[in-house]
Amino acid sequence: MEQTPEPRRRLNVLTKAERRKRIFARLREGWAYDEIAREERVSAERIRQIVSEVLGKRVIDRGADHAHLQLERLMPALRIVGEAIGRGELKAVAPLIKVIDRLDKHQETVVAKYSYGPEERQRLLDKVNRLVDNLAPVRDEPDVSAADADEKEFVENPT
Secondary structure, X not given: OOOOOOOOOOOOHHHHHHHHHHHHHHHHOOOOHHHXXXXXXXXXXHHHHHHHHHHHHOOOOOHHXXXXXXXXXXXXHHHHHHHHHHOOOHHHHHHHXXXXXXXXXXXXXXOOOOOOOHHHHHHHHHHHHHHHHHHOOOOOOOOOOHHHHHHHHHHHOOO
């Protein structure tokens, strides 16, 4: 017969966050829900609820962001497997193929090819033209030339 864990005092925001960190750390270590529940002095069902809440609130990364993250995570594995192959360890061939397969999968997302259609090209061309127009000198205003400067000097100083 399973005993109900003894109740703990009410947790505040910080202690709840610490508990969530402990729960997920133990899950990553391979602990079962009932083992975690015993340590945290809650029911296994409560552990399931906490995990479900956290995963439900998690913000999903955009495809390219997620792919970049996965590529960064795979780099150490690629280096280790590559070193093992360099030492002549044939059993590292299968993991190398798996890592390369994963890299290829995520690389496709990161290096997605995008072609501009006629509408995008026209918008880009319009934007460049507006930029050129903004940088060009204004032609409506009269230029002050050297002759005008001499004329002003003569009027001010008639010698």
